[in-house]
Each structure stands twice: as structure tokens, then as C-alpha cells.
Amino acid sequence: MSLLPVGEALRRVIASVPGPLDGERLPLHACRGRTLAEDVQAQRTQPPFPASAMDGYAVRAAEASAGARLALIGESAAGRRFEGGLDPGQAVRIFTGAPVPAGADAILIQENATRDGDVVVVREQPAPGRFVRRAGLDFTVGDVLLPAGRRLDGIALALAAAGGHATLPVRRRPRVGILATGDELVRPGDAMGPDQIVASNPYAVAALAEAAGAQAIDFGIAPDDRAGLRAGIDEALAARIDVLVTLGGASVGEHDLVREVLGEAGLDLGFWRIAMRPGKPLVQGRIGNTAFLGLPGNPVSSIVCAILFLVPLLRALQGDPDAGADPTEPAMLGADVPGNDARQDYPRVRLEHLDPAAFPRAVPLAAQDSSMLRLLADAEALLVRPPHAPPASAGDACRIIRLDRFT
Ligand SMILES: Nc1nc2c(c(=O)[nH]1)N[C@H]1C(S)=C(S)[C@@H](COP(=O)(O)OP(=O)(O)OC[C@H]3O[C@@H](n4cnc5c(N)ncnc54)[C@H](O)[C@@H]3O)O[C@H]1N2
Numbered sequence: 249m250s251l252l253p254v255g256e257a258l259r260r261v262i263a264s265v266p267g268p269l270d271g272e273r274l275p276l277h278a279c280r281g282r283t284l285a286e287d288v289q290a291q292r293t294q295p296p297f298p299a300s301a302m303d304g305y306a307v308r309a310a311e312a313s314a315g316a317r318l319a320l321i322g323e324s325a326a327g328r329r330f331e332g333g334l335d336p337g338q339a340v341r342i343f344t345g346a347p348v349p350a351g352a353d354a355i356l357i358q359e360n361a362t363r364d365g366d367v368v369v370v371r372e373q374p375a376p377g378r379f380v381r382r383a384g385l386d387f388t389v390g391d392v393l394l395p396a397g398r399r400l401d402g403i404a405l406a407l408a409a410a411g412g413h414a415t416l417p418v419r420r421r422p423r424v425g426i427l428a429t430g431d432e433l434v435r436p437g438d439a440m441g442p443d444q445i446v447a448s449n450p451y452a453v454a455a456l457a458e459a460a461g462a463q464a465i466d467f468g469i470a471p472d473d474r475a476g477l478r479a480g481i482d483e484a485l486a487a488r489i490d491v492l493v494t495l496g497g498a499s500v501g502e503h504d505l506v507r508e509v510l511g512e513a514g515l516d517l518g519f520w521r522i523a524m525r526p527g528k529p530l531v532q533g534r535i536g537n538t539a540f541l542g543l544p545g546n547p548v549s550s551i552v553c554a555i556l557f558l559v560p561l562l563r564a565l566q567g568d569p570d571a572g573a574d575p576t577e578p579a580m581l582g583a584d585v586p587g588n589d590a591r592q593d594y595p596r597v598r599l600e601h602l603d604p605a606a607f608p609r610a611v612p613l614a615a616q617d618s619s620m621l622r623l624l625a626d627a628e629a630l631l632v633r634p635p636h637a638p639p640a641s642a643g644d645a646c647r648i649i650r651l652d653r654f655t
């Protein structure tokens with residue numbers, strides 16, 4: 249059985265997105281975590297005038313030599329400029345952020361001056377242009393401040409505000425329906441039989457989806473029978489979701505019905521089974537306009553697949569041009585690791601920061617079973633071991649995926 253390589257699977261997931269979702273215009277405070285639907289241009293110039301960077305005196309640098317006495321003719325404060333210009337021999341009291349009066353070309357900081365009534369005595373001559381921020385130093389009207397596809401964090405929102413925007417054109421949040429499957433599952437807090445476990449995966453997958461800008465909708469737990477599973481799928485599809493995620497039932501057992509029942513519901517299967525561990529039985533496809541991912545049931549498998557495939561899918565739906573970007577970063581092995589087989593492996597690791605100048609050391613946790621959620625919660629990153637990687641030693645270069653990037 250030949251399994252699809254991880255990189256090819258990701259390309260197919262991204263390629264399955266016909267285009268970004270619709271845009272909508274929202275007030276700035278509602279835009280955090282959204283993705284821009286259009287370029288955002290500056291509607292104003294910042295600073296709009298030459299501005300002082302310090303508290304002191306606006307002067308003509310050439311005449312402000314040490315010992316010079318300049319006549320103080322007024323004050324320029326932030327929000328209340330000095331109306332008028334500077335003639336030779338004059339200075340204007342000025343504060344940080346205030347407009348520099350015409351005729352002045354430098355700020356004499358107050359630490360370098362003494363006051364003698366209405367006279368300023370220079371102690372140290374400023375260079376021309378010193379502590380003057382030119383108009384447009386930060387940006388000029390018409391500049392593209394933020395490109396379409398940019399994910400909006402607080403810094404981007406502050407920049408949009410500074411540029412004169414009270415609202416922004418953003419992509420609609422993808423609606424992700426999450427359906428757990430399995431007769432053994434109950435919701436946390438519900439009564440349970442001796443053979444039952446708690447459905448934990450929906451919490452992780454919903455959180456990953458929401459952190460990626462989506463709205464997660466929990467459709468509960470479908471049983472391991474065709475009619476029950478079909479009813480759960482139909483309910484989710486009827487709720488105008490953009491992405492359907494099922495959890496479990498993706499593998500080869502008689503009770504693993506997801507592909508079959510989804511086929512009856514109109515699934516256009518993209519791929520099933522990829523060369524990775526954990527996460528081999530991942531199913532991908534489309535049902536009409538709805539993207540579909542069938543995540544394996546094992547908790548670690550579900551979460552690793554959500555990080556590697558669901559998050560990029562959601563970013564692509566929001567028009568992020570870097571949706572499929574490599575999530576790995578360099579690290580150093582903190583222990584010897586054995587050679588790998590044909591499946592790209594993602595061992596859970598903790599990170600040691602022994603030498604602040606070096607990459608962190610990735611130390612695999614003692615056990616790696618894909619059912620062990622507690623170990624995943626202890627881990628800080630996934631180590632990436634490519635297919636057929638030879639044995640490697642402590643100190644060798646490696647690649648990791650930090651888990652905190654996704655929450
Ligand atoms: N003969 C084979 N058996 C299995 C294969 C295989 O290739 N041949 N693949 C294995 C791999 S790899 C994985 S991964 C699992 C995943 O299979 P399923 O997606 O069908 O998952 P389930 O069988 O439904 O569940 C697996 C495991 O996870 C628990 N589970 C399911 N849903 C949840 C949930 N929402 N929250 C917490 N835990 C959940 C479930 O109780 C099972 O213990 O298949 C292997 N088998």
C-alpha cells in the first residue's frame with residue numbers, strides 16, 4: 249500500500265479550496281484574528297507634520313552653538329502648535345510629539361540647555377535635523393500598510409487605526425462543524441458505562457480551529473451505525489458549514505464507517521491515508537461546497553492532523569497566501585533517535601534551552617503512543633522525522649513544530 253507523502257497531502261488540501269470566503273466590513277475591535285480581504289492603504293500621513301521627538305526647544309541648529317542665548321517666543325505642545333515661525337536668535341519651547349515651527353530645524357533637548365527667564369542658554373549644540381521626525385517618517389497617505397491576506401493581530405490593528413481606518417474589510421470566519429464518532433464516547437460530565445471514554449478531541453480541534461480564525465460548531469457524538477452517523481453528518485451539513493471535521497472512524501475496522509457513509513452523503517474523496525505517524529488514516533475530500541477532513545480518532549493523531557492540515561485549510565479559506573507555509577523551525581536533537589520507516593514521524597518533545605545563543609534541544613518524551621494525551625500536553629513541540637531518516641545523534645540539527653504557535 250503506498251501512502252501519500254505529507255507535503256503532497258498538504259498541497260492537495262490547499263488546492264481543494266476554490267477561493268477565499270466572502271468579505272465583510274467590521275469595526276477594528278472585531279477584527280483581531282481575521283484576515284484582510286483587501287490591501288489597506290494609509291488614509292493619512294504619519295506624522296502629519298515635522299514633529300519633535302523630545303522635550304526641549306525648537307531652534308535653528310546653525311546658531312545654537314554652546315553659550316548662545318536665544319529668545320523664547322512661545323510654546324508648541326502636542327495637539328496645540330505654535331502658530332508662527334522662528335526668526336534668527338529665537339527658540340520655541342516644544343514637547344514630544346508637537347509640531348516643529350517653521351524656521352526651526354533641530355530640537356535642543358532641555359538637558360542641554362538652561363533657562364534664564366525668557367532666554368534659553370545653549371549648553372550643547374544640536375546637529376541640524378536632530379530629534380525632528382520628518383512628516384511621513386512612518387507612512388504617507390496612499391502607502392499600502394497591510395496587504396490582503398494578512399492576519400490581523402493587535403499591532404496590525406494599531407497600524408490600521410493610525411492610518412485612519414475605523415473599519416476593515418476582512419474575510420468571513422469559516423464555520424467548522426465538528427462531529428465526533430464512536431459508540432464508546434460520552435460528553436464530559438455525562439454518565440458512563442464501563443466500556444466508555446470521554447470524547448476529548450472536540451475540545452482540542454475546536455480550539456485549534458478558533459485560533460486559526462474559524463468559528464467551531466460542536467455537533468456532538470454520532471454512533472457507530474450508518475443511520476446515526478448519517479443523521480449527524482446531515483445535521484452538520486444543513487448548518488451552512490464551510491468545513492466538516494469528523495473525529496474517529498477513519499481506519500479500516502468494521503466500525504470505521506466514515507468514508508462509506510460520507511460517500512453516500514456525496515463525498516468526493518480526495519485522499520485517504522498518508523505517510524505519517526500519528527495520523528495515517530486521515531481522509532480528505534469535498535461534499536458540495538463543504539471541505540471535509542476525517543481526522544483519526546486517537547487523540548494525538550487528531551490533534552497533529554488538525555495542526556498540519558485543518559489549520560492550513562482554514563487559513564486558505566480566509567485568503568492567507570501563506571496558508572501552506574512550512575510550520576517547522578530549526579532545533580538540535582537533545583538525545584539519540586533511531587532511524588525512521590516510510591512514514592514521516594512526529595515524536596512529541598520537550599525543549600531544553602541550555603545555551604541561549606543556540607537552537608533549543610529537542611528531547612523526545614519517553615513514550616509516544618498516539619492515545620497518550622497527557623504526554624502531548626507535557627510536550628512543547630513535535631519533532632519532524634522525515635521518511636527513511638537515518639539514525640541521528642544528540643547535537644544533530646533537526647526541525648520542530650512548536651505547539652504554542654497554534655493555540
Ligand atoms: N488494522 C488496522 N488497524 C488500525 C490501523 C490500520 O492501519 N490497520 N490504523 C491505526 C491508526 S494509525 C489509527 S490513528 C487508528 C485511528 O482509527 P480511527 O480514525 O478509525 O479511530 P477510532 O478507531 O474511531 O478511534 C481510535 C481511538 O481513539 C479514540 N477516540 C475516538 N474518538 C475520540 C474522541 N473524540 N476523543 C477521544 N478519543 C477518541 C477511540 O476510542 C479509540 O481508542 O486506527 C488504528 N487501527
Ligand code: MOO
Pocket residue numbers: 524525526527528529544546548549618619
Ligand atoms: O496514524 Mo495512528 O495516528 O499512528 O495512531
